[in-house]
Each structure stands twice: as structure tokens, then as C-alpha cells.
Amino acid sequence: MTDEKPPTRQGALAWMPIVVMAVIAVVDVMAGPRIGLLPLVSLGPAFAGLVGGWRRTAMIGALALLLCVGLGVYNGLFVKPRGYTAMASVAGVTGVGIAAAVARSRREAELASVRSIAEVAQRVLLRPVPLTAGPVQAAVSYTSAVAEARIGGDLYEVVASPHGVRVIVGDVQGKGLAAVETAAVVLGAFREAAHDEPELVGLGERVERSVARELEDERFVTAILAEIRADREVVLLNYGHPAPMLVRRDGKADFPAPPSYALPLGLSAHGSDGPQPFRVPFAPGEQLLLYTDGVTEARDREGRFYPLGERTRLLDEPDAHRALEALREDLVRHAGGPPGDDAAMLLLRYHRHRDGAAPTG
Structure with missing residues (x-):
């Protein structure tokens, strides 16, 4: 997301110094030297310095x-200090x-550099998920609560491992x-x-240990881990995260x-048992949506x-990415703009979702 102004607004701002000086010149000619509008010509370069580059500002100046000299001669102001004072002001x-x-x-150059770094950080931290992984298709959506934000505390990943397709969606406490x-x-x-x-x-325990070593001050991460194999089931491991939405064929x-709720990642020091894995049927023609609480x-x-x-x-849209984009747009309409919290969504569906054919991978 950039902060570029719309073309019509850019054009209006670019012409503003010229328009201001033209209006001042016309009024000064019509009103005569008694009004004393000549120093107001300096508004032209003043506006130019706010919206244009230094070369344009110098040209407007x-x-x-020249306009100041012309009006001063026309009004006969250079026989008094008044005309020279106006030129000095301009x-x-x-x-x-x-x-x-x-x-x-x-x-602006520094900001552009920072944004470029942020874009690189986003690609490293939240890299694109694979279009297909094992027997599923994947699509992801991330809506930031801050209009200019690139990355935030929501996270997601899809990994095609030797042990099945493994997925994580999480939400970090704080901003x-x-x-x-x-x-x-x-x-x-x-x-x-x-x-x-x-x-x-074991995967969850590894992540838990890494998080527990790094986090301080009672910070935590709610997360849900999923594992999908070719046995038409998904195994879920929930660390205090919102339950996923499973959309059946109907x-x-x-x-x-x-079966029992566990504490989020990072709170293992409180002595609670870790989450218990549970299996849920997940067959061709069905969809699994994992999301953060910024959605619900x-x-x-x-x-x-x-x-x-x-x-x-x-x-229902056959293309997973278009389906998820339609859901994201509906969420933004419901909230009347970006939601109050970051909202990440990860959609998983079997290959040939529409006709429910057997998995191909």
C-alpha cells in the first residue's frame, strides 16, 4: 500500500501556486495600490515548497x-520602500x-527505503504459501488493522513435509x-x-520450547496447528486459538x-498440560478455514x-484465491473499513474441490 495521492488531487496541488498568484495579481490590478496585496504574491512559492520539489519551488519563486516587479511597476510602488519590501518577502x-x-x-526518500525494507521483511516472514501442497490447495489473506502496515502479529505457514501437510495459523499478543x-x-x-x-x-512441543525461551513479560501466542495426510482426516492441535471452520460439501x-483447551504458546511455565491432538474428517469437496480472531x-x-x-x-467460487478474496471483501464491508485487529485467513481445500474427485497428490 502506498501513500500516493490520486491524480486529480496531485494536479490540483500542482496548479495551486499558479492559481493563487494569478488571483492575487487580478485582485491587485483591479483594486489598485491602496489595498497592498503585493506581499501576498509570496504565497505562490510558499505553497510550492509544501507540495513540489525544490526545482519547481525555485521556478515558482x-x-x-517577476510578477512582484511587474505589479510594483504598474502600481508605482518602487518609488517607496514598499515595493522593495514586497520583493524581499517573496x-x-x-x-x-x-x-x-x-x-x-x-x-520521503528515507520513508521509501524503510518501506522497501518492510516489504522484504514481509516476504521473508510471511512468504507466499504454496498453491498446492500434498492433497490440498491453499490460499491466504492478510488484512492489516493499520492502513499503512505491511506486517503485524498474525502469522501463517504451510509446509509440505514427509509427514504430511503441516499448517500453522497464530496470533501474537500485542502490536x-x-x-x-x-x-x-x-x-x-x-x-x-x-x-x-x-x-x-512433537512439532507443537518444539515450537513451544522456542517461544518460551524468547518471550518475556507474560507475552503469548495463540495458535492452531494442523496436519493433513491422504487419509481424509485432519489432525488439529489448538493452543487457545479460535476453532477453525470446516465447510462440508452441503x-x-x-x-x-x-476435547480440552490448552494455554497459548509461551505460557508453559504455568504448568498446564499441552493440547491434545484430535482428528476431524476432512474429505474431497470440503474446505478448512483457519483464521485469527480479527475475523470473528x-x-x-x-x-x-x-x-x-x-x-x-x-x-463456493471454484478458484480458492477468489473465494478467499470475496470473504475478505465481505469482512471489510461488515467492519466499514479495515477491522479493528489484524485478520489472517488460510483456506485449505482438496484438489478438484468442485466435483469432489479423489486427491491427486
Whole structure:
């Protein structure tokens, strides 16, 4: 997302210094020297310094000086100090405008560099999920609560490992750089352990240990881990995270809850037992949506939560990415803009979802 202004607005701002000086000149000619509008010509380079580069500001300043001289001669002001005072005012404002334009250009260059780094960080931290992994197709959506934000505390990953397709979706407590750092720790541990650990419980324990070493001040991460094999089941491991939505072939939605709830990642020091894995049937023609609480806790103007279970029809689109984009757009409409919290969604469906054919991978 960029902060570029719309073309029409850019054009209006670019012409504003010229228009201001033209209006001042016309009014000054019509009103005569008694009104004393000549110093207001300096508004031209002043506006130019706010919206243009230093070269344009200098050109507008030179034009303002010529206009000032012309009006001063026309009004006979150079027989008094008044005309020279007006020229000094225009020259001074032009100099300040050039300095402001140079400083703004430097800040914009620095901001562009920071955004470029943020984009690289996003590609490393939240890299694109594979289009297909084992027997499933995958699509992901991330909606930031902050319009200019690139990355935040929500995380997701899909890994095709020798032990099946392994997935994580999580939500880091807190905001800002600390949340991004924690998300990086979780994803790094998950990506490494997903290939090594034969059991999903062992994978979860590896991630838990990594998070417990890094987190401080009672910070935590809610997460759900999933493992999909070719046996038409999905194994789930829930660390205090919202239950996923399983959309059956008839369009009905189930939210499979764990047999017992466990603490989020990072709170193992409190002595609670870890989550117990549980199996849920997951066959061709069905879809599994994992998400963060920014989805279900998004409110409309009347304070109503987003009714995710009533929006399964939006996932009927054959293309998984378009289906998820339709759901994201509906979420934004419900919230009247970006939701109050980051909202990540990961959609998994078998190959040939529409006709329910057997998996091909």
C-alpha cells in the first residue's frame, strides 16, 4: 500500500501556486495600490515548497519575483520602500520553501527505503504459501488493522513435509515490532520442526520450547496447528486459538473444538498440560478455514460480530484465491473499513474441490 495521492488531487496541488498568484495579481490590478496585496504574491512559492520539489519551488519563486516587479511597476510602488519590501518577502519565502522542499524530499526518500525494507521483511516472514501442497490447495489473506502496515502479529505457514501437510495459523499478543519479532520466532521454529518431527504433538512441543525461551513479560501466542495426510482426516492441535471452520460439501459449517483447551504458546511455565491432538474428517469437496480472531471479532457500526458461519456461500467460487478474496471483501464491508485487529485467513481445500474427485497428490 502506498501513500500516493490520486491524480486529480496531485494536479490540483500542482496548479495551486499558479492559481493563487494569478488571483492575487487580478485582485491587485483591479483594486489598485491602496489595498497592498503585493506581499501576498509570496504565497505562490510558499505553497510550492509544501507540495513540489525544490526545482519547481525555485521556478515558482522566480515567477513570483517577476510578477512582484511587474505589479510594483504598474502600481508605482518602487518609488517607496514598499515595493522593495514586497520583493524581499517573496525572495525570503522562496528560500524557505526551497529548504522545506529539500528536507521533505529527503524524508520521503528515507520513508521509501524503510518501506522497501518492510516489504522484504514481509516476504521473508510471511512468504507466499504454496498453491498446492500434498492433497490440498491453499490460499491466504492478510488484512492489516493499520492502513499503512505491511506486517503485524498474525502469522501463517504451510509446509509440505514427509509427514504430511503441516499448517500453522497464530496470533501474537500485542502490536508493533515486538509482535513481529515474536511471529518470526514462531515461524522459524515451525518451519524447522515441521520437517523433523514425525508427530504433530512433537512439532507443537518444539515450537513451544522456542517461544518460551524468547518471550518475556507474560507475552503469548495463540495458535492452531494442523496436519493433513491422504487419509481424509485432519489432525488439529489448538493452543487457545479460535476453532477453525470446516465447510462440508452441503455448505454447512462446523467449528471443531478441542476435547480440552490448552494455554497459548509461551505460557508453559504455568504448568498446564499441552493440547491434545484430535482428528476431524476432512474429505474431497470440503474446505478448512483457519483464521485469527480479527475475523470473528470484527464488529459493524451496531457492534455485531462478523457472522463467519453464515458466509460459507462466499467460498463456493471454484478458484480458492477468489473465494478467499470475496470473504475478505465481505469482512471489510461488515467492519466499514479495515477491522479493528489484524485478520489472517488460510483456506485449505482438496484438489478438484468442485466435483469432489479423489486427491491427486
